[in-house]
Amino acid sequence: MNEAALLAKKVTAKDYASDQEVRWCPGCGDYAIVRAVQRTLAELDAPMDETVFVSGIGCASRFPYYMATYGFHTIHGRAPAIASGLKLAKPDLDVWVISGDGDALSIGGNHLMHLLRRNVDLQFLLFNNEIYGLTKGQASPTSRVGTRSPSTPLGSVDRPISATQFALGAGARFVARGVDTDQKRLPDILKRAHAHKGTSFVEIYQNCIVYNDGVFGTFTDKPVADDSQLRLAHGEPMIFGKERDKGIRLDTDTLSLEVVTIGENGVTEDDILVHDETNRTVATLLAAMEPPTLPVALGVLYCDPALSYEAAVRDQMTAARQSGKAADLNALLRSGHTWTVEG
Amino acid sequence: MLERVIQEQPRHEVESVVVRFAGDSGDGVQITGSQFSDTTAFAGNDLATFPDFPAEIRAPTGTTYGVSAYQINFGARKILTSGDAPDVLVALNPAALKVNVAELQTGGLIIVDEATFGARDLKKAGYETNPLEDGTLDAYRLLPIDISVRTLEAVKEFGLTKKEALRSKNMWTLGLVYWLYDRDRRSSIDWLRQKFGKRPEIADANIAALNAGHAFGETNELSEVGPGYKVPPAAIAPGLYRSVTGAQALAWGLVAGARLSDLELFFGSYPITPASSILHTLAGLKAFGVVTFQAEDEIAAVCSAIGASYGGALGVTSSSGPGIALKGEALGLAVAVELPLIVVNSQRAGPSTGLPTKTEQSDLYQAVYGRNGDSPMAVLAARSPSDCFETAIEAARLATKYMTPVMLLTDGYVANASEPWLIPDFNDYEPFPVSFYTDAEDFHPFQRDPETLARVWATPGTPGLAHRIGGLERDYDSGNVSYDADNHQRMTDVRADKIAGIADDIPQQTVELGNDSGRIVVVGWGSTYGPIERAVTNMRADGLDVSHVHLRHIWPLPRNLGDLLRRFDRVLVPEMNTGQLLTVLRSEYLIDAEGLNKVTGKPFKIAEIEAAVRTRLED
Numbered sequence: 001m002n003e004a005a006l007l008a009k010k011v012t013a014k015d016y017a018s019d020q021e022v023r024w025c026p027g028c029g030d031y032a033i034v035r036a037v038q039r040t041l042a043e044l045d046a047p048m049d050e051t052v053f054v055s056g057i058g059c060a061s062r063f064p065y066y067m068a069t070y071g072f073h074t075i076h077g078r079a080p081a082i083a084s085g086l087k088l089a090k091p092d093l094d095v096w097v098i099s100g101d102g103d104a105l106s107i108g109g110n111h112l113m114h115l116l117r118r119n120v121d122l123q124f125l126l127f128n129n130e131i132y133g134l135t136k137g138q139a140s141p142t143s144r145v146g147t148r149s150p151s152t153p154l155g156s157v158d159r160p161i162s163a164t165q166f167a168l169g170a171g172a173r174f175v176a177r178g179v180d181t182d183q184k185r186l187p188d189i190l191k192r193a194h195a196h197k198g199t200s201f202v203e204i205y206q207n208c209i210v211y212n213d214g215v216f217g218t219f220t221d222k223p224v225a226d227d228s229q230l231r232l233a234h235g236e237p238m239i240f241g242k243e244r245d246k247g248i249r250l251d252t253d254t255l256s257l258e259v260v261t262i263g264e265n266g267v268t269e270d271d272i273l274v275h276d277e278t279n280r281t282v283a284t285l286l287a288a289m290e291p292p293t294l295p296v297a298l299g300v301l302y303c304d305p306a307l308s309y310e311a312a313v314r315d316q317m318t319a320a321r322q323s324g325k326a327a328d329l330n331a332l333l334r335s336g337h338t339w340t341v342e343g
Numbered sequence: 344m345l346e347r348v349i350q351e352q353p354r355h356e357v358e359s360v361v362v363r364f365a366g367d368s369g370d371g372v373q374i375t376g377s378q379f380s381d382t383t384a385f386a387g388n389d390l391a392t393f394p395d396f397p398a399e400i401r402a403p404t405g406t407t408y409g410v411s412a413y414q415i416n417f418g419a420r421k422i423l424t425s426g427d428a429p430d431v432l433v434a435l436n437p438a439a440l441k442v443n444v445a446e447l448q449t450g451g452l453i454i455v456d457e458a459t460f461g462a463r464d465l466k467k468a469g470y471e472t473n474p475l476e477d478g479t480l481d482a483y484r485l486l487p488i489d490i491s492v493r494t495l496e497a498v499k500e501f502g503l504t505k506k507e508a509l510r511s512k513n514m515w516t517l518g519l520v521y522w523l524y525d526r527d528r529r530s531s532i533d534w535l536r537q538k539f540g541k542r543p544e545i546a547d548a549n550i551a552a553l554n555a556g557h558a559f560g561e562t563n564e565l566s567e568v569g570p571g572y573k574v575p576p577a578a579i580a581p582g583l584y585r586s587v588t589g590a591q592a593l594a595w596g597l598v599a600g601a602r603l604s605d606l607e608l609f610f611g612s613y614p615i616t617p618a619s620s621i622l623h624t625l626a627g628l629k630a631f632g633v634v635t636f637q638a639e640d641e642i643a644a645v646c647s648a649i650g651a652s653y654g655g656a657l658g659v660t661s662s663s664g665p666g667i668a669l670k671g672e673a674l675g676l677a678v679a680v681e682l683p684l685i686v687v688n689s690q691r692a693g694p695s696t697g698l699p700t701k702t703e704q705s706d707l708y709q710a711v712y713g714r715n716g717d718s719p720m721a722v723l724a725a726r727s728p729s730d731c732f733e734t735a736i737e738a739a740r741l742a743t744k745y746m747t748p749v750m751l752l753t754d755g756y757v758a759n760a761s762e763p764w765l766i767p768d769f770n771d772y773e774p775f776p777v778s779f780y781t782d783a784e785d786f787h788p789f790q791r792d793p794e795t796l797a798r799v800w801a802t803p804g805t806p807g808l809a810h811r812i813g814g815l816e817r818d819y820d821s822g823n824v825s826y827d828a829d830n831h832q833r834m835t836d837v838r839a840d841k842i843a844g845i846a847d848d849i850p851q852q853t854v855e856l857g858n859d860s861g862r863i864v865v866v867g868w869g870s871t872y873g874p875i876e877r878a879v880t881n882m883r884a885d886g887l888d889v890s891h892v893h894l895r896h897i898w899p900l901p902r903n904l905g906d907l908l909r910r911f912d913r914v915l916v917p918e919m920n921t922g923q924l925l926t927v928l929r930s931e932y933l934i935d936a937e938g939l940n941k942v943t944g945k946p947f948k949i950a951e952i953e954a955a956v957r958t959r960l961e962d
Contacts, residue, residue: 018811020823052803054650057814065811065824070803072653073813074646075676081643085650085658086803088634089609093654093803111646114639313634320629327631329599329769336585337530338766339385343581 011045013038018068029180029206030059033127034066036183037096040190041069051094054083056108059134060100060127060206077108080115080124084309087120091310094194095122101142102132105161109141116170119198121308123190126163126201127180129208130215137211149211164287164301167201168280174200175283175302179220180207185231185299192300198308219296228291232299237272240295247272248294250282257285259294278304354525354573359418361426362520365443366435367404368397368411371513376413377586377761378517378531383417384586384763385530387576390417391873393425393946394759398616398700405459405467410442419575423880424873425760427948431523433516435459435490437468444480452484452567454519456512458491486567488559490515497555498548507545511552518556523571528553580765587764589757590617593687593731594624598631599769600685600739601657605776609651611636611644612661616699617755618689621661641669645686649673652682653812655779655802657739661687663755664706665696671714674748678718678838680812681789681798683742683749685735690754692944701944702755704869705920710750711898711927717835719842721745722898724752726872729764731757734895736772743777744848745841746797752897754919756946757870783807789822795848796841845899852901857883857890860910863959866936868894868924871917871947878952889956897924905932913959915939917952 016038024030041051051069055061057076064071070093074082079097087095097115104112104126115124131149132138138151142163146155167175174196178186186204193200205216214221219228226242238248239262249260250273260267276282283302289295321327362379366372373394380392393414402409416426431452434440436459447453460475474480475487494515498508514535521528532550539546560571601608610633612622626635634656638644641662648658660670667688677684690706692698706713710722721741725734731753738749780786780799788810789798801808810822818825819833856879857864867875872893879891892907894900908914908928914936916925922938929936939955941947 020811048809049806050804064813067811068809070809071811071813072650072680073811073815074649075672075814078642078646078673081638081646082650082653084643085609085611085636085647085652086654087650088636088647089607089651089654089656089658090802090804110639111643114643313636317629317632317634321632327628329595329602329631332598332628332631333595333766333769334583334585337381337385338583338585340583341387341579341581 011042013042016041016048016068018066020065022066023062024059025210027209028059029129029208030063030127032180032183033125033186033204033206034063036186037190038067039183040187040194043187044191044194046094050092051096052086053096053098054079054086055098056103057134058100058103058132059208060098061103063098077103077106078111079103080108080111083122084115084118084120087122087310088313091121091314097122097124099124099126101126101128101130101140101163105141105163105166112166113170116167116172116199116201118309119171119173119306120310121197121199123193123200123202126203127206128163128203129206129212130160131208131212133208133211162287163203164201165284168284168287168302172201172302173198173304173306174300175287176200176202176300177205177296177298178202179205179216179298181220189299192303196303197305218291228295230286230289230295230297232275232277232286232297232301234275234277234300234303237269237274239269239272249273257289257294277302280304352570354571355569356573356575358420358574359416359422360431360524360572360574361414361416361429362431362433363412363414363429363443364433364516365410365412365439366513367438368399368402368409369404370411370435371510372411372413372435375513375517376415378534379520379526380415380761381534381586382521382526382530383415384584386526387579388417388419388574389422389577389579390415390763391422391425392416392761393756396700398698405436405438405464407438407442407468410439412439412443417574419577421577423877424946424949427950431520433520435512435516437464437470437474440474441468441470444483447483449482450484452486453480454486454488454516456490456516457487458489484567486565488519493555493559494552497552501544501548501551503544503548508548511549514549515552515556518553518558519560521553522557522560523568525571525573528557579763582765584763585766586761587728588620588759588761589725589728589731589753590620590689590759591624592729592764593725593735593751593753593758594621594628596732596735597625597659597685597739598628598633599732599772600736601633602769603736603772603774603776604657604739604743605774606655606657606743607632607634608659609634609636609648609656610659610661611638611647611651613638613641613644613666615641615663615666617691617758618661618663618666618687620758621687621689641666642673645670645673645684648684649677649682652677652684653803655800657683657685657743659685659687661689663689663691663699664693664709667706667709668713674720675714675716675718676814677748678714678720679814681746681838683746683800685738685742686748686750688750688752689758690752692942698944700755702870702946703919703942703944704752704754704871705923705942706752707868707897707920707923707927710752717839719839719898720747721749721842721845722752723749723895724869724897725757726869726893726895728757728760728762732767737895740775741845744775744797745795745845746800747842752869754870779805780808781805786810787820787822788812789817789819791837796837796844843899846902849896849901852892852894852904852907854907855891855893856880858888859890859907861890862888862911863913863915863956864890864892864908864911865952865956866892866894866908866914866916866924866928868897868918871919874947874949874952875917877949878956881949882953882956887956887960889960894924897927900931905934908932908934908936913937915955915959917947917955919947
């Protein structure tokens with residue numbers, strides 16, 4: 001192939017895979033996610049040398065080793081802090097943080113909160129499998145009450161935290177949700193996350209085949225998926241179901257969401273809530289929806305961009321450079337009171 | 344007529360004086376002290392100061408735990424410490440007297456604000472009887488003045504509230520002390536005009552109070568002090584000087600280090616006493632390309648700095664002992680991935696929260712040994728406020744040249760104290776520009792410089808060098824994750840060898856004072872420099888065979904240190920801890936070094952070091 005042909009050659013998902021052997025358990029949902037991310041990068045034609053994956057500790061955090069981009073596998077829970085420093089130092093880099101439910105919401109919960117409120121421009125992917133995998137199956141902060149595990153033999157008694165509600169509460173400007181095996185929609189969600197300036201928070205339901213197999217089956221299994229998933233699209237009515245006859249209506253008396261059937265009890269399409277992804281209040285209600293009474297909301301729940309953190313920091317530095325005197329170190333050392341001792 | 348005769352008497356000339364200003368934390372004692380320092384520096388004296396303030400921001404007024412103090416030692420000779428025992432104590436309330444009087448020299452002068460010695464004030468300070476009247480101060484020269492009333496009189500024309508007017512009390516007192524030592528008021532007047540530029544009536548009132556205090560000394564026959572004192576200028580190296588605190592010099596040193604290495608400075612920090620002032624100083628230097636990041640916690644602070652270094656900046660984090668403990672795991676990461684990082688520890692008294700505003704040197708073990716796994720890093724210590732500038736530059740040089748974290752130890756005393764500084768010319772410093780790695784051929788991220796053993800620094804964004812690093816052990820020859828046992832041995836060895844090799848790149852240890860062999864050597868590090876140097880100077884003047892060695896490089900130690908120390912019969916190591924450098928020296932060199940240890944939250948006194956040395960020489 002000549003040079004022009006090489007240049008013209010479209011990058012493929014495979015080009016984003018590193019030469020390292022993938023060491024997740026066979027059947028792990030992480031395989032599907034890494035595939036989706038590689039596909040997304042290929043479709044975006046993302047420059048390999050400008051892309052960085054930063055992770056903490058846990059099964060998900062091995063992710064950077066499998067990417068042919070730059071990568072930094074750091075310490076438990078701290079990836080948001082390391083990524084923040086990296087973005088402040090090199091704002092032009094395209095940074096992805098890969099985390100799990102324990103990494104992001106337990107040991108690293110504080111960092112995630114501050115990453116979101118600051119709105120550092122990066123993509124934060126939280127692989128939620130509701131269990132600690134790498135340490136062999138203990139209950140995690142997203143495990144449901146009653147989860148039996150080596151550390152909770154009688155069932156866990158702690159109530160789980162909702163990742164998306166946490167993110168919205170912390171001030172996230174972009175919150176989305178996807179499913180590991182949903183190769184059709186996950187890359188689209190990732191592309192939206194990538195396009196958003198600021199912290200893009202994406203929760204991905206990820207099946208742990210060894211310690212928590214099928215935990216999301218009530219809404220991800222094929223036979224039930226259509227009736228238990230609400231796939232959001234901005235400006236579209238919130239209609240779902242195999243027959244596309246169910247919808248979400250806002251009960252204005254209780255300020256809560258309810259499922260209604262179009263054509264029943266006088267309900268028409270006009271009664272169905274239209275998704276406005278800039279509406280934080282409705283996003284919070286969507287994030288809280290749970291089966292069996294309500295479907296699980298997937299897609300972009302909330303997107304309302306604001307100035308990103310590193311841009312604000314750089315703006316201040318630029319202003320300081322322009323307004324102040326020249327950054328002369330000798331002048332700085334001689335600023336304020338000085339005196340001369342004669343020889 | 345009598346007045347004039349007194350004024351014409353010549354002032355008593357003294358070589359050096361220690362003055363301690365003390366009062367309630369709301370009395371403006373720190374401002375009074377620093378104004379007196381500045382003026383004293385302009386007058387050509389050498390000086391050293393010790394600000395000592397309570398942990399409480401505003402403790403209940405009049406209580407002993409709300410007392411703030413500022414001590415200054417100034418003189419016509421080289422001044423190395425803030426002074427053992429004050430000659431003069433200025434106490435603006437009974438609590439300040441109570442807390443500080445025990446340290447005053449016998450025969451020392453006490454100036455008190457008599458107006459604050461009412462029954463209620465005395466009770467708040469814990470006095471049962473009035474010390475101004477009960478004879479307990481007979482060993483001192485007592486000068487009670489109704490400072491509050493005189494201040495109110497001096498400022499009454501400016502129409503301030505009583506509360507506002509009384510805030511000028513410190514300036515009245517400063518005026519009196521200016522008279523006492525024949526100091527020029529001009530720089531304080533200029534400073535007041537600038538500080539209160541937006542409220543000229545406050546500036547005027549303070550200046551009036553300052554002048555009134557001065558006039559009081561000039562026009563009253565104060566038998567306790569006679570015609571006042573004169574402290575002639577010291578023989579100081581000629582040049583342009585300024586007053587500098589350790590925190591200031593350190594912040595500027597970091598900026599200088601970044602410039603010399605041709606990197607952007609990134610400073611990630613979480614507020615903690617006594618380290619926060621470094622963050623404050625750097626936050627004001629955005630025009631110098633300094634990025635400051637007030638993180639959500641200590642861990643995020645160090646991690647952000649590591650992230651910045653990964654991106655090609657000079658990553659720096661700063662804290663005090665408890666915060667450094669929180670950073671421990673991340674420091675291990677920086678050791679493992681071999682990225683440059685400067686970690687400043689402004690040590691304070693511990694353990695746990697300990698005494699946050701009091702000084703100590705008890706984090707040396709933490710610096711040298713305090714991480715999981717074998718994770719060596721370079722450790723430096725600054726000896727004085729101005730030395731922070733040089734030490735910060737050295738930290739930047741080592742961190743970037745050896746791709747390693749460097750711990751820089753200062754302490755609460757060095758951070759807050761100020762001293763005159765012969766301002767260096769930045770152009771005199773040798774640059775050490777970093778060159779990032781860009782060669783894609785046969786690249787892997789852990790290929791090393793055969794001489795320094797430093798790995799290459801390839802930053803994200805470099806074409807063709809995409810690679811992965813992390814905390815998992817990595818293969819020596821490829822940088823990929825490796826669980827191989829022999830490889831771990833090899834990597835552990837190379838990390839240790841790299842840090843040990845720094846010893847070839849630092850100056851041989853010199854002797855500060857005295858011979859390079861003899862009967863006894865006093866070995867110090869950090870802020871014990873002043874008292875050791877003065878004590879050894881005094882004893883050598885008496886003909887004693889004693890030397891002073893002071894370490895900047897704590898880890899690795901200078902190559903010749905063991906041989907040097909073995910040439911002395913005895914090795915004495917004064918430290919404000921229970922013997923940490925002592926342990927290191929004993930274990931590294933198998934020498935019978937002895938400790939001189941104290942942890943009272945205050946620097947060593949010269950007399951304490953002298954006594955310890957003299958006892959040993961008499962053995």
